[in-house]
Amino acid sequence: MEVIEILGYKRANLGKAESKKLRINAQVPGVLYGGKEQIHFYVPMVLLRDLVYTPNAHFVDLNIEGAVYRCILQEIQFHPVSEMMLHVDFLQIFDDKKIKMEVPIAFVGKAIGVAKGGVLSKKQRKLNVFGYPKAIPSVVNVDVADLDLGCIARVHQIPVESYTILALPNTPVASIEIPRALRSAASKEEKKGKK
Structure with a gap:
């Protein structure tokens, strides 16, 4: 399966106001689940296009400030009117765990x-x-x-x-x-x- 690399950045502040600021700057807040702990991050919206607007399935190498996590897109939320990406969830995958x-x-x-x-x-x-x-x-x-x-x-x-x-x-x-x-x-x- 094809792998797409996406660069993300850790989020220092969580909450609605911070998420709104990120979206105004064309950044999408997200969460990585499935590992030892949840990781809150944000990614530039443009980097998600090849993953979201395609009929194909992909694995993702999510690079958050140098740490690379193999994962899959679990869920993405869009604004009901503007279709803007609001939030993205990734699930970390492991070779010995079924998905x-x-x-x-x-x-x-x-x-x-x-x-x-x-x-x-x-x-x-x-x-x-x-x-x-x-x-x-x-x-x-x-x-x-x-x-x-x-x-x-x-x-x-x-x-x-x-x-x-x-x-x-x-x-x-x-x-x-x-x-x-x-x-x-x-x-x-x-x-x-x-x-």
Whole structure:
């Protein structure tokens, strides 16, 4: 999995007034959990863009004044109107501790149903997975090559190696929708056959 390095600075003062000052200066207050102690820090807003505004999953090397922590983005809060980043939470990860992470889905192959005029409908864009950090994939590959018209790919059909997908086995991931024009042509053929 790709690793993004982010530089952060320890926060001396906590509280709403201090957080407001940071945001005015395009800094995002944050907390790092999961280690021996919580670390309060702030990062320049611009450094979070590559991590937040991407469909990809990343590990983060959070460098707080020289101390580097391997972590994942746990939560980010945005202002409801301006969409400005208000607060960020990171979870420190360790090689011997399992983690839960949201990972994007990559649809692989050209579906049989698409070749016949169907449309690939992506029911899920991301899946929550659980496993050791080195086992977490950067994408979950879903092979749709065998999907015919009207068929559905479900979570239990995805081959997993050393991680677990945290979704119900029957959760649909993708399907091949039959367009209205194709459906009406098929029903006309059916009516002709009955005459």
